[in-house]
Amino acid sequence: MTAPTLAPLVPAETATAAPRPGSRAARMALPRAIDTLKQLATDHGVCTRPVLLRRTNLTTGLTEVVELPCGATREDKCPACATRAKRLRQVQIREGWHRTSEPAPGPDPATPQQRALIELRAHLELERAQAELTSRWERVAEIDQAITEAEHAISAEGLRGTLTPHAGADDDQGDAPRRVRSTKRREDVPDLPRRRVEPRTVGRVYTAPDGATYQPSMWLTLTLDSYGPVHAVRRASGGKPIPCACKRVHADDDPVIGTPVDPDRYDYRRAAWDAVHFPRLLDRFWQNLRRAEGWNVQYAGCVEPQRRLAPHAHFAIRGTIPRAMLLTVAAATYHQVWWPAAGELVYQPDRAPVWDPDRTGWVDPDTRAPLAAWVDALDALDADPDATPAHVVRFGEQVNAKGVNGGTRDAERTIGYITKYLTKNAADCHAETTDPQRRHADRLWRQLRVTPCSDRCANWLLYGIQPKNAHDKLRPGNCKSKVHQRSTLGIGGRRILVSRDWSGKTLADHRADAHAWVKSLLGITDTPDPDDPEQAAPVAWELARPDDPDVPPLQHRILRAVAQRIQRRQQLDAARQLAGTGPPGHQTAGESGGAHG
Numbered sequence: 001m002t003a004p005t006l007a008p009l010v011p012a013e014t015a016t017a018a019p020r021p022g023s024r025a026a027r028m029a030l031p032r033a034i035d036t037l038k039q040l041a042t043d044h045g046v047c048t049r050p051v052l053l054r055r056t057n058l059t060t061g062l063t064e065v066v067e068l069p070c071g072a073t074r075e076d077k078c079p080a081c082a083t084r085a086k087r088l089r090q091v092q093i094r095e096g097w098h099r100t101s102e103p104a105p106g107p108d109p110a111t112p113q114q115r116a117l118i119e120l121r122a123h124l125e126l127e128r129a130q131a132e133l134t135s136r137w138e139r140v141a142e143i144d145q146a147i148t149e150a151e152h153a154i155s156a157e158g159l160r161g162t163l164t165p166h167a168g169a170d171d172d173q174g175d176a177p178r179r180v181r182s183t184k185r186r187e188d189v190p191d192l193p194r195r196r197v198e199p200r201t202v203g204r205v206y207t208a209p210d211g212a213t214y215q216p217s218m219w220l221t222l223t224l225d226s227y228g229p230v231h232a233v234r235r236a237s238g239g240k241p242i243p244c245a246c247k248r249v250h251a252d253d254d255p256v257i258g259t260p261v262d263p264d265r266y267d268y269r270r271a272a273w274d275a276v277h278f279p280r281l282l283d284r285f286w287q288n289l290r291r292a293e294g295w296n297v298q299y300a301g302c303v304e305p306q307r308r309l310a311p312h313a314h315f316a317i318r319g320t321i322p323r324a325m326l327l328t329v330a331a332a333t334y335h336q337v338w339w340p341a342a343g344e345l346v347y348q349p350d351r352a353p354v355w356d357p358d359r360t361g362w363v364d365p366d367t368r369a370p371l372a373a374w375v376d377a378l379d380a381l382d383a384d385p386d387a388t389p390a391h392v393v394r395f396g397e398q399v400n401a402k403g404v405n406g407g408t409r410d411a412e413r414t415i416g417y418i419t420k421y422l423t424k425n426a427a428d429c430h431a432e433t434t435d436p437q438r439r440h441a442d443r444l445w446r447q448l449r450v451t452p453c454s455d456r457c458a459n460w461l462l463y464g465i466q467p468k469n470a471h472d473k474l475r476p477g478n479c480k481s482k483v484h485q486r487s488t489l490g491i492g493g494r495r496i497l498v499s500r501d502w503s504g505k506t507l508a509d510h511r512a513d514a515h516a517w518v519k520s521l522l523g524i525t526d527t528p529d530p531d532d533p534e535q536a537a538p539v540a541w542e543l544a545r546p547d548d549p550d551v552p553p554l555q556h557r558i559l560r561a562v563a564q565r566i567q568r569r570q571q572l573d574a575a576r577q578l579a580g581t582g583p584p585g586h587q588t589a590g591e592s593g594g595a596h597g
Contacts, residue, residue, distance in 0.1 A: 034555070037555065037558060037559065037562075038558075040562055041080060041558050041561070041562055042079045042080050042083075044080075044562055044565045044566060044569070045080045045083065045084060045565060046080055046558060046561045046562050046565055047067075047069040047070055047078055047080050047081050047561075048078055048079075048080065048558060049070045049072075049077070049078055050067040050068060050069060050070060050557070050561075051067070051068045051069075051070055051543075052065055052066075052067060052543065052544035052545070052546065052551060053065070053066045053067075053068060053541055053542070053543060053544060054066070054541070054542050054543070054544040054548075055539050055540075055541055056539060056540045056541075056542070057537050057538075057539055058537065058538045058539060058540055059537035059538070060537065063550070065544050065548075065550060065551055067557065067561070069081050069084070071085070072085075073085045073086075073422075073423065074423060074424065074425060075423040075424065076424075076425065076428070079423075082423040083423065085422075085423070086419055086422050086423050088507060088510055088511060088514075089419055089422060089496055089507075090415050090416070090419055091510055091514075091584070092300065092498065092502070092503055092505070092507065092510050093300045093316055093415050093418065093419070093498075094411075094415055095503045095505070095510070095584075096298065096300060096318065096498075096502035096503030096504075097217050097300070097316045097318060097404075097406065097411070097415075098215070098216075098217050098318070098405075098406030098407070098411070099201075099202060099318060099503070100202060100215055101202065102200065102201055102202065102501075103201065103501055103502065103503055103504025103505075104501050104504045107160070110159070111157075113157060114154075114157050114158070114159055117150065117153055117154045117157055117159075118154070118159075118163070120150055121147070121150045121151070121154065121163060124143055124146055124147050124150060125147070127143055128140060128143040128144070128147070131143060151163070179378065179382065181336075181338055185332075186334065186336075186392075189331065189332045189333075189334060190328060190331055190332045191332070192288055192291065192292045192328065192329060192332050193292050194291050194292065195291065195292065195293070195294030196294065197290050197291065197294060197295060197296055198294055198295045198296070199296065200295050200296060201295070201296050201297075201298045201318060201319075201501045202215070202318065202319060203215060203216070203217060203318055203319015203320050204319060204320060214405065215319075215406075216320055216403045216404060216405050216406075217316065217317060217318050217319055217320065217403070217404055217405075217406065218316075218317040218319070218320055218321060218401055218402065218403055218404060219314070219315070219316055219317070219401065219402055219404050219414050219418075220299075220301075220314070220315045220316075220317055220326065220399070220400070220401045221312060221313070221314050221315075221398075221399070221400040221401070222282070222285065222312060222313050222315070222330060222395055222399060223306065223310070223312040223395065223396045223398045223399075224271075224274050224275075224278065224310045224311065224312065224393075224394075224395065224396050225274070225394055225395065225396040225397075226396060227260075227266055227267040227268070227270055227271045227310070228260050228261070228262065228265055228266035228267060229245035229246075229260070229261040229262070230245070230258060230259060230260050230261060230266075230307075230308045231244055231245070231246060231250060231254065231256040231257055231258065231259055231260075231261060232244055232245075232250065232257060232258070232307070232308075233250050233251070233252055233254075233257065234250075244261075245261050246261050255433070255434035255435075255436060255437070256434070256436050256437075257307060257437075258306075258307030258308050258309070258430065258437060258440070259308075259436040259437055259439075259440045260308075260440060263439070263440065263443065266443075268443050268444055268447040269447055269451075270391075271309075271310060271444060271447070272444065272447040272448045272451040272490060273337070273391045273393065273451060274310070274311075274393045275310065275311050275448070275483070275489065275490025275491065276448075276451060276453050276483050276490055276492075277335055277337060277391065277393045278303070278311045278313075278393065278490075278491070279303075279493045279494075280335045280393075281333065281334070281335045281393050281394070281395065282303075282313060282497065284333050284334070284335050285329065285330065285333045285395070286299065286499070288329050288332060288333050289321070289325075289326075289329045292325060292328075292329055293321060293325065295319075296501065297317060297318070297319070297321070297499075298317070298318045298319075298499045298501055298502050299315045299316065299317050299318075299497070299498075299499050299502070300315065300316050300418075300496075300497070300498045300499065300502050301313050301314050301315030301316060301418055301496075301497050301498075302314055302418050302419060302421070302422055302495055302496050302497070303491055303493075303494075303495050303496075303497065304420075304421045304426065304429050304491075304495070305426050305427075305429055305430065305489055305491065307430050308440075309430075309440065309441060309444055309489055311426075311490065311491050313497070314417065314418045315418075315497075316404075316414065316415070316418060318502070320403055321401075323401050326399055326401050327399055330395045330399045331395070331397075333394070333395060334392055334393065334394045335392070335393050336389040336391075336392050337389055337390050337391040337392070337393070338381065338389050338390070339389075339390040339391075339452065339455070340372075340377040340378070340380075340381060340390065340460075340463070340465050341390055341463075342390055342452055342460075342463045345450060345462050345463065346462065346463050346464040347365075347461065347462045347463075347464070347476065348462070349449075349450070349462065349476055349477030349478070351365060352365070352461060352462060352476040352477065353365060353371055353461045353464075353476065355472040355474075356368070356370070357472070361373075361466060361470065362461055362466050362470060362474075371461065371464055371465060371466045372464065372465050372466065373465075373466050373470075374455060374460070374465065374466055374467055374468040374470070375468075377465050422495060422496065425487040425488065426487065426488045426489045426490075426491040426495075427441065427486060427487045427488065427489050428487070441486075441489065444489060444490075445486050445489065448483060448484050448489070448490050449477055449478075449484050450462055450477055451483075451484075452467075453479060453481045453483045453484065453492070454481070455467060455468040456468050456469055457479050457481065458474035458475055458476050458477075458478065458479045459476060459477065459479055461474060461476040462476045462477065513584045514583060514584060517583050517584050518572065518583075521572065521575045521576065521579055521581075522571060522572065522575055
């Protein structure tokens, strides 16, 4: 006889019903006021963690607290500031992408007074050399004083840069000779044409049969090599789904997308080394491309991880370059890392070398034998005629490039695609929602933790070598460099890469242009009034603390900032409707001016 089953105490239809009014569940379902305030601040571009500064008028003694945006570029810290920085980068890319004129015309010629100062400096240099030859050391000291005064006068006259290097400009190696490697190209890469680079940054102009002229630009994606087959959504040229390397057809939401087919055979070591040295590979690519093309190619792009977590880069290129040339340069570009061999770990982080204060160096934890010094390891590498680099990083075969015309919807979409993940950490660009994806990221991170990132990295101790300038504060397996962090996954440098002559402006210049546009539109002038003692009085700045008596609570300050932003936005929108113009860097008057708030 079976036991009777008990009926549920709560009917199934009431389990999903709305909570009883007045109950705790009903109260917890209500939106929080503080969360609503933060979301409202984010929507209106108000910084939620401003920097507090106190400005004191040194004449009257009057003080006031001034709030400045924190300037964060990651949305997990401050969404408003990160969005503003992203839009500013989009303006920078847009202004420099399809330029038809050179952004930097070059410096102005020197004035007669500036030339006279340089001539004076030349006479002093000659006189000093003659005084040294005749051992007139008192005269040398007098001339050195005159040289110092002349160089100060040169700087005050408005000349940029210095004439001679300053003492102590050399690196910390002292008198050690600089190590020089052979520049002979590897035999397993194709040769590249080498042309003299012309001093131009704009691309070629094309003329159609009807006489119309076009000056298009390009969009380029560079990826790293494969480290083993990974699960991916694959499609044929016609769009038909085709099987993955695992012989299955994956959907877009398959939990194994981006993970290795066989994690045990996936080359995590090479993936970690490639990620660390990816920035140097990109530098070599642009050097090779400029030499092969024969003109100063300009670029602006962003580095981000793929779904397989290997870094790749999207670039906007001014002008057009044949696709065959891009493929050839990518195949011929490589970066050799001439470091001591670091194939297998000699020690583990839980059994690492120890610091010997008597020898002022690191020693074996068991035998107390000193580890090889960095200079000695490099000397052994130089003395070996059959030595090979510790690592060689190359691009993969996948190089995507296409032409883009300025002022089109395609150009705007591409700019948004380049900056899509700019406000996120590298590890947050692709959400890890399944266990295979988390395990894949953890394996890569564990390899990055023990991968040397520089000649001063503490991880060299795990390979039996003392890093350059070793000291007792090093912690093997816990290097402080960003490439070893879980949030970066090896992309520890700058995420946004912009060439020097892209737009002829820095971010500060673009920001100043936006502020000047807003002030001009609203009729605001910054011209100081000489009759106003408040504007002419000197002021002093210092940091203010949130618990100072004259500093309101953060919530009150955010409420005021939101109201001010709404009012300013209304004024700006009204002025834009009257003027019928858009902010600088935007192509239509209806686009958002979030970078100008």
